[in-house]
Amino acid sequence: MSILWLARYAPLPPANGGDAQYSRNLIQAVAKQTRVEVLCFSDVAIEPGTYGARWHHVPRQHHSRIAGLLSPLPDVAYRHAQSEFTRKALELAATVDTVFVDHIGLFWIVPILARTRASAKSPRIVVVNHDHEAALRKDMAAAASNPLTRLVLRFDAGKAAALERRANLLADGLTAISTTDQAEFTQLAPETANLLVMPGYDGPVVPERRIDEGTDLRICVLGGRGALHKKMVLRLILRELVRQGIPQRYIVDVVGSGEASGFEVSGINFLGYVESISDYLSTVRLGLIPDEVGGGFKLRLLTHVFHRVPMLGLRKAIDGSTLRPQVDYADAADITDLVTQIDHLIGHVDRLNELQNNAFSHCADRFKWDDRGTDLAKFSLTLTGRDPAAATVPQL
Missing domain, CATH: 3.40.50.2000 (Glycogen Phosphorylase B;)
Structure with a gap:
């Protein structure tokens, strides 16, 4: 089995935000289970074998933010919708069993990948949801204090919700990062196989601690x-x-x-x-x-x-x-x-x-990255029809 992982950027240090940590650790974990090719936007080549994967890159061209308002895509996707990335993704997709499309910023490519399904060699498509974007962006618009900002965010939220819905409906499989998100996506795309993929934890662990009256307030x-x-x-x-x-x-x-x-x-x-x-x-x-x-x-x-x-x-x-x-x-x-x-x-x-x-x-035993890699590999096998026994989604 082999996997192509599509990423907006190379999620490598010094990028250490939540999105980067999640993507990086999922790539590393699943690469312990099977061959993983990663395609991302980057201006520099990434050493083969980094986090266990083989990396490919294309430079990202900068789009006009003003022109993005006229696009049917939300801003985060509009900025990444580029022909060279599409060309390279289709080339690599022809060599793998499953394509994981990581984050709504790349969900624009799901309909393009789906058009290749007529081919006997076409891979299965899995969308990796970092959030329930429709809800997130609706909250952002409501929280904006500036009326103009609120209007722009509300408009962008509508486009994000439409893209999120289309990608999750077209995909063969989807992942959700929390149980609440999983419930939302099950309702949104009931025919799409889904997998709960919470983050793992690989940082420092304090085995014992006692807070007392001397602990700072x-x-x-x-x-x-x-x-x-x-x-x-x-x-x-x-x-x-x-x-x-x-x-x-x-x-x-x-x-x-x-x-x-x-x-x-x-x-x-x-x-x-x-x-x-x-x-x-x-x-x-x-x-x-x-x-x-x-x-x-x-x-x-x-x-x-x-x-x-x-x-x-x-x-x-x-x-x-x-x-x-x-x-x-x-x-x-x-x-x-x-x-x-x-x-x-x-x-x-x-x-x-x-x-x-x-x-x-x-x-203590619920948040291990290696478990996430095993889950993703089994999910991929299930979608390709190679391992029916893996059809049951693990429950945490």
Whole structure:
């Protein structure tokens, strides 16, 4: 069996956002099971064997963002829809059993690949969903404060929803990153075989930790600030923290890559990238997961869990991860509720330890990247008709 993996860019360090980590680790994991060819946009060649795969690349031409408004494709797909990528993808697709189309940014190529199905050698097509884009982009449009931005985002959201629907319906198989997303895609494309592919975790693990009265009254908001919806989330939580006077009572840190410009708030520390996330998190009493905008699976959940940092988060942000509200994390209905709970929870050390211990035990054996590679390889075999026994989708 062989696989072609289509990626928007080479998901290699220093690219370390959630999308890059997810794609990189899936490629590496499935490459341990079978031959994997990767095609991506890149200006430089990538060493063969990197993450176990053979890499191919084409340079990405820059399209006019203004012209993109007139395209039927959403902006993220319009910027990647290029003839040279199509040509190379079709050439490589003729040599493999399955093509994985990674992210909505490349879903424009699914109808093109589907036209080759008349050929006896045509590969099966699997779309790799990083999110339920229709819901994500609708939330982004609603959260935009500028009326013009809101209008543009709403227009783009409609195009994204249409592309997402078409690609998932045309594909032979689809993957979902969370249980909530899997339910949405099952409803959207009931005839398309689907597989739940949550992220794995391969970072540092803290085998034991005890929060006590001597632990700093430190609150952490962890995560990058590159994507528009992540900036929206940060603005919303900072506004509410200040409104309720939290920075005057506790240490509040914002940790992660991205510019602090435009976010500066008196009393809140913007630490940016920290050299040792393990050393830093050992000082944190409570981690916030305040994502009012955005779905999918937050990889930073696992960073908190395996560093034994108890979490207070919006239920809508954590639903679909298998983490249990009020058992593995303290849940909140909205941003106001989340911040209101801080005063009670942060001083309740027994409850904090109960949450972090429960979360660690629950996740210990559920998030292994190698398992994801095995699942993807079996799914590919199932779609090609070679392994009927693998037809049952693994349940986490």
